[in-house]
Amino acid sequence: METALAILSGALVAGGIYLLLSQNLVRMLFGLIMLSNAVNLMLFIAGGLEYQLPPLIEKFQVEPISPVANALPQALILTAIVIGFALLTFMFVLFYRTYQTLGTIDTREMQLAEPPEPPNQWHEEEAS
């Protein structure tokens, strides 16, 4: 089971990176969603999967008698999911506003912050 999940999370990472390498903002968004799910899955596997019992303690005991599921990774994943959700929501809005403002979702056409230098700049200056 762990092996299968590990391979699945590896596949998700690969897919996520592939989508991130695209120049299309929407694909990049999906890439990041895939990546964040892959990482959450990885956190889950890292905690170990073998025990089926919930982490509950019997009456009058101070610790569980039989081995139980590890609760910590689930708490970690929950936190990571919440944070990831907030960030993705922000990104949706940011990309949409970017599309409204710049009129494109192709990252190659976004050159406002780093405008390319005109190619023959030095010659023009010499000529003038």
Add this chain to the structure above:
Amino acid sequence: MNGLMVFPIVLPFTTASICLMLWRYPRHQQSTALIGSLVHLAVCIRVLSTVITDGIQVAQIGTWPAPFGISLVCDHLSALMLIITGIVGTATAFYARGELSDSMRAQGFHSLFHVLIGGLCGAFLSGDLFNLYVWFEVMLMASFGLLIWGQKPPQFDAAVKYVVINLLATLLLLMGLALLYGLTGTLNMAHIHQIVITHESKTLLTAVAFIFMAAFGIKAGLFPLFFWLPAAYHTPFIAVSALFAGMLTKVGVYALIRVFSLVFCHNIGMTHTALLVAAALTMLTGVLGAAAQSEFRRILSFHIISQVGYMVLGLALWTPLALAGAIFYLVHHMIVKANLFLVSGLGLDLAGTLELKKMGGIYGAKPFVAVLFLISAFSLAGFPPLSGFWAKLLLIQASLQIQQYLVAAIAVMVGILTVYSMVKIWLASFWKPLPPKDLPSRSQALSLWKIIPVCALACLTVLIGIGAEPVYQLARAAAHEIMNPQLYVQAVLQGVNP
């Protein structure tokens, strides 16, 4: 439980919440924000003095004992970072007072600003890796908001790059964290240290170490992962970019120092050699990139990268002197870099643009602005007796001590190239004559809210330069704690105060 450690984190969040409650009263938000940053600075000074007198301070939140609960740890390095956060935060808050109009202020600028400060302090104090990740996210969230503040079209372009690459970095961090948790079964850094030194699968640990290096490398702007930085830092408001330039990449450097001393100390030969190569290339590419730029803030942004190289160099050389140099450099750089960005704002007010081609004549109009620039620029380049000189001297001396002559030569050369860029800015924007109609007018008033923080930071640079000894002693103490992680481990796990 040590209550004092909580305040540097809680205070900014309190200020942020009060500012939110005062949504309709921008003036009151303004004064709350200023008072909040001053109180925060005072608390940070108190924390530093406590650490100096009583050693490493630990707070176990909810009094849960160490490996199970959340620990806040403050050693010399954290305390130094906190106080610089306080200083840079206060300076930029004052500058923002002069820069923002009431309508800009009304939309929660100060709340985001203080959430960012709180996130920074949280990251510096966290004694546990997962919390470090959470604080990084808090910081990111606030920085996204601040980066697109004003919503000019270039800011959207910059924000897309900044957001995507930084999200990737935090996902990498979380990935490394998951693998490390799988290997060691704990997330408390002190506890991980104990487990790592006796761990049998060193190879896996090294692999995880490189994931962490990539994650923090993106945050810090290490070669070859820095391209997002000069694409973004020149677009937001001056106060915002000064805060980013002073603090954000340096959190990455701090995290690198923390993690590669406390957690990944099992294979120093491999990890720190990789860091050394990355540091040398970072210094070189940063300074060469700056030479090709022709916009005030973009030149400064590239210099952030080359300076980050120096700090990581100190970590990579892994001697007490080198680490002390790196920490001295951190302190010096955060102040000077923030100040240079603030000075660029004064230049923007006078010349109306930051394109070097169109600027000029500031020296004639406002000589004192030119002097303020020169102090920071010389300090950045490493002229004696300013703070940058001592920082560079320590690092070069440390690399000569362990026969890393090539690295020392690169460090010297990068210093010289830094002078080249600074001279370029000086000639183009301060010295160059312009046709009289384009000249900045002598009578143009600069807001006092902007000049005071710039003067204060410049004075601080001079002070650190002239009185380098106390700062050096602090850096030495911090380096001592970093080189001997058992001090940190004892303080966290056994409550023993060294």
